[in-house]
Amino acid sequence: MRGEGGDRPGEGGEDCCDMRGMLGFLILFLLSKKPMHGQELAGEIAIRKGEKKLSPGTIYPALKGLRELGFIVEERDGKTIVYSLTDKGEKALKLAKIKFIKTFFGIFPE
Amino acid sequence: MRGEGGDRPGEGGEDCCDMRGMLGFLILFLLSKKPMHGQELAGEIAIRKGEKKLSPGTIYPALKGLRELGFIVEERDGKTIVYSLTDKGEKALKLAKIKFIKTFFGIFPE
DNA sequence: CTAGAGATATTGGGTATCCGATATATATAA
DNA sequence: TTATATATATCGGATACCCAATATCTCTAG
Numbered sequence: 555m556r557g558e559g560g561d562r563p564g565e566g567g568e569d570c571c572d573m574r575g576m577l578g579f580l581i582l583f584l585l586s587k588k589p590m591h592g593q594e595l596a597g598e599i600a601i602r603k604g605e606k607k608l609s610p611g612t613i614y615p616a617l618k619g620l621r622e623l624g625f626i627v628e629e630r631d632g633k634t635i636v637y638s639l640t641d642k643g644e645k646a647l648k649l650a651k652i653k654f655i656k657t658f659f660g661i662f663p664e
Numbered sequence: 665m666r667g668e669g670g671d672r673p674g675e676g677g678e679d680c681c682d683m684r685g686m687l688g689f690l691i692l693f694l695l696s697k698k699p700m701h702g703q704e705l706a707g708e709i710a711i712r713k714g715e716k717k718l719s720p721g722t723i724y725p726a727l728k729g730l731r732e733l734g735f736i737v738e739e740r741d742g743k744t745i746v747y748s749l750t751d752k753g754e755k756a757l758k759l760a761k762i763k764f765i766k767t768f769f770g771i772f773p774e
Numbered sequence: 775c776t777a778g779a780g781a782t783a784t785t786g787g788g789t790a791t792c793c794g795a796t797a798t799a800t801a802t803a804a
Numbered sequence: 805t806t807a808t809a810t811a812t813a814t815c816g817g818a819t820a821c822c823c824a825a826t827a828t829c830t831c832t833a834g
């Protein structure tokens with residue numbers, strides 16, 4: 555019951571951070587910089603983390619979840635599907651970034 | 665290619681980032697700034713995240729895991745138990761920070 | 775049309791994270 | 805001693821994460 559209607563008039567900052575954890579957050583952040591398709595995204599994450607590419611069983615369910623949340627949309631481009639943020643996704647990312655920065659304040663060297 | 669040397673230069677750099685995910689990482693970071701006991705830690709995290717304090721079922725298993733990894737030690741002080749980093753924990757944190765910064769590069773505003 | 779390659783998607787399984795509830799331990803107050 | 809408050813700890817369940825294997829889809833080569 556995470557309907558749009560907002561059972562909570564008072565808040566509204568509730569479901570903005572339920573983006574399937576850190577992976578969803580990272581995906582949203584990367585897509586905000588540049589729309590990408592799944593494998594491209596997996597490659598970018600692999601480079602950042604210094605690990606192997608995420609398995610299809612990891613990346614696609616994550617994308618599906620973000621799509622079902624209304625945070626991203628997909629557009630087929632030949633063989634691939636390019637994902638990009640919706641307005642809702644941008645808004646959610648913005649709020650999540652604030653929270654992220656506050657949570658990990660002091661970790662990044664200045 | 666970008667695998668920096670291949671898969672396995674022996675060992676040592678293996679368990680350095682397996683600190684039970686982001687919570688373990690955050691705990692290690694906070695303890696590196698100041699030794700604290702469990703509830704104090706939960707309070708600090710609550711402030712940073714802007715949420716309620718972590719449940720005992722979250723904070724204590726996380727601390728137990730870090731202790732079993734040899735990253736923290738505990739010392740009873742009256743009613744509380746104060747946790748602090750070991751040398752191994754400091755080293756692990758340092759490496760994890762590098763990975764964290766690389767993974768989330770660009771999230772923090774400059 | 776048929777193969778092959780690459781991208782996308784689902785399934786099944788295992789581990790990790792986290793919470794709510796419950797239980798135990800310690801210190802203080804009565 | 806008993807009662808209370810706080811801290812620590814564990815248990816059961818829900819969700820997130822991640823992979824290997826498998827299947828489907830789309831384009832291109834032949």
